[in-house]
């Protein structure tokens with residue numbers, strides 16, 4: 283298994299993995315459209331695929347989050363692993379690889395809105411997200427500091443346009 287940056291020629295395979303993963307989990311999937319919109323807006327900050335025997339079986343994308351403190355934050359969405367290849371560490375590996383690349387590129391914290399029982403395995407927590415003011419809150423809204431201390435003070439973040447969240451939306 284190889285984790286590598288996504289390339290334009292992967293886009294169809296990525297769409298298929300995202301659609302299969304989210305449809306299996308939630309019965310529907312709009313996430314491939316979100317990914318298309320993020321790319322079109324230049325907001326695909328980091329996009330990786332997991333490839334096995336030349337086949338894309340996993341995908342992760344991070345987009346920039348504007349922070350009023352000037353810190354550099356990123357949002358994780360979406361993360362997908364092909365049904366049939368799940369529960370074998372691919373999702374964890376995609377996240378851990380991405381976090382190292384993001385840290386090396388100067389991103390100071392990452393935020394996710396997702397399964398509260400899943401993301402803590404790579405360090406995200408709702409507690410770390412408490413100082414983060416965003417249109418989301420609660421146990422599914424989690425953060426991970428890539429630079430120690432960056433989540434110690436209040437910060438307001440704004441999502442990329444493709445998420446369709448009006449500025450100033452309350453949680």
Ligand SMILES: CC(C)(COP(=O)(O)OP(=O)(O)OC[C@H]1O[C@@H](n2cnc3c(N)ncnc32)[C@H](O)[C@@H]1OP(=O)(O)O)[C@@H](O)C(=O)NCCC(=O)NCCS
Pocket residue numbers: 303304307360361362363364367368369370371372373374375395396397398399400
């Ligand atoms: C969530 C997802 C990316 C996990 O990928 P994965 O490669 O199976 O994850 P890993 O192999 O790294 O981790 C598997 C572990 O996470 C657990 N896990 C998977 N989905 C979970 C969930 N929704 N809630 C809690 N735990 C979950 C598995 O039970 C497994 O636990 P174990 O190690 O104790 O057996 C994958 O299930 C997926 O694509 N789901 C559909 C799309 C989705 O929900 N994306 C995230 C949106 S928030």
